[in-house]
Amino acid sequence: MLTMISSKSQFFPLKVKSLRNTTEDCVLVSFDIPSDLKKNFKFKQGQYLTLRTNLKGEEVRRSYSLCSSPIDNEWTVGIKKVEGGKFSTFANETLKVGDIIEAMIPEGNFWTAVNKEAQRNFVCFAAGSGITPMCSIIKTHLTLEPKSTFKLFYINQKASTVILKEELEALKNMFMDRFEIYYFLTKQQRNIPFLNGRIDQEKLDIIFKSICDINRTDHFFICGPETMIHLTKDYLIEKKVSTDKIHFELFGTDQKVQAKKQEEIAKTFKGKRCDLTIIEGGKSMNIVMEQGANNVLDEALNNSADLPFACKGGVCATCKAKVVEGNVNMLLNYGLEPDEIEAGYILTCQALPTSEKLIIDYDI
Numbered sequence: 001m002l003t004m005i006s007s008k009s010q011f012f013p014l015k016v017k018s019l020r021n022t023t024e025d026c027v028l029v030s031f032d033i034p035s036d037l038k039k040n041f042k043f044k045q046g047q048y049l050t051l052r053t054n055l056k057g058e059e060v061r062r063s064y065s066l067c068s069s070p071i072d073n074e075w076t077v078g079i080k081k082v083e084g085g086k087f088s089t090f091a092n093e094t095l096k097v098g099d100i101i102e103a104m105i106p107e108g109n110f111w112t113a114v115n116k117e118a119q120r121n122f123v124c125f126a127a128g129s130g131i132t133p134m135c136s137i138i139k140t141h142l143t144l145e146p147k148s149t150f151k152l153f154y155i156n157q158k159a160s161t162v163i164l165k166e167e168l169e170a171l172k173n174m175f176m177d178r179f180e181i182y183y184f185l186t187k188q189q190r191n192i193p194f195l196n197g198r199i200d201q202e203k204l205d206i207i208f209k210s211i212c213d214i215n216r217t218d219h220f221f222i223c224g225p226e227t228m229i230h231l232t233k234d235y236l237i238e239k240k241v242s243t244d245k246i247h248f249e250l251f252g253t254d255q256k257v258q259a260k261k262q263e264e265i266a267k268t269f270k271g272k273r274c275d276l277t278i279i280e281g282g283k284s285m286n287i288v289m290e291q292g293a294n295n296v297l298d299e300a301l302n303n304s305a306d307l308p309f310a311c312k313g314g315v316c317a318t319c320k321a322k323v324v325e326g327n328v329n330m331l332l333n334y335g336l337e338p339d340e341i342e343a344g345y346i347l348t349c350q351a352l353p354t355s356e357k358l359i360i361d362y363d364i
């Protein structure tokens, strides 16, 4: 029997099958997927799960990349404990095997299709927990594309904080002639200066002069903090790499930039009324609000709507919807492609209404 999904915001209860620490502050959580949900939970390498739980009466939801490969028939996410992080602290300190966590079906665009006949070269840059989707991507392509190669540049603070080291080394042993890893450490000095410190312009020059041929690389995957993503992406674009070869997944955005822009827009539209209509799951709701005062998602949640969202940071695109009528001003967008923007899609967690009438549809 196939369970029908009635709304994009639907969560499913999943039992924790196993827990394993990959470092002192990072736990790998595997879920049991009931057989009637396996089809819904089918995923692509590089996708993520949005998890939800209740902590001290507060609903907390976060998105975590699947580090397992679709070929494993396993659903495992890596959760690194972050300072003050409610979900990540709970997962690392309190979560037990057998507990129930709610999850949305896998989502995300950080992948490219497998081509079993292809002979392709992939180059990956990951920092910290940015390795989690990368592990899934690398394993899947190396296994299913017997002629393809991977080079991974992986940045961590210290050797002891390298997440998924065992899994990466096992892949290196299995695909010795097609997979190379370069570990960079930022808080531990080693004898090879090139491998000390963050990735910068100089290191990128060395990488693309001596280790990788930029023109013979078919896909670039980048996952980590904003600064690393911008640096690497801009470097590749400057070297005339076509943007459809560059895939990136951002772990965290600069909240200060977001807050400043929001303040300016709120000031510009102060006192102007917006009649907002939201359509989701075949139902619609109406809200009257001030233009620019709040984003569409938060305004709707404050009015008891049940809408899909995860990161609230403009990254995951879980909150994507279409503007049917009216205008919005988006603060950040790391989740939508230019053709989606052109077609009228927005990230509702980033969209401030800037017209008298606004109709948003989550169903199209």
Ligand code: FES
Binding pocket: 308, 309, 310, 311, 312, 313, 314, 315, 316, 317, 318, 319, 320, 335, 347, 348, 349, 350
């Ligand atoms: S909730 Fe992630 S982009 Fe809006």
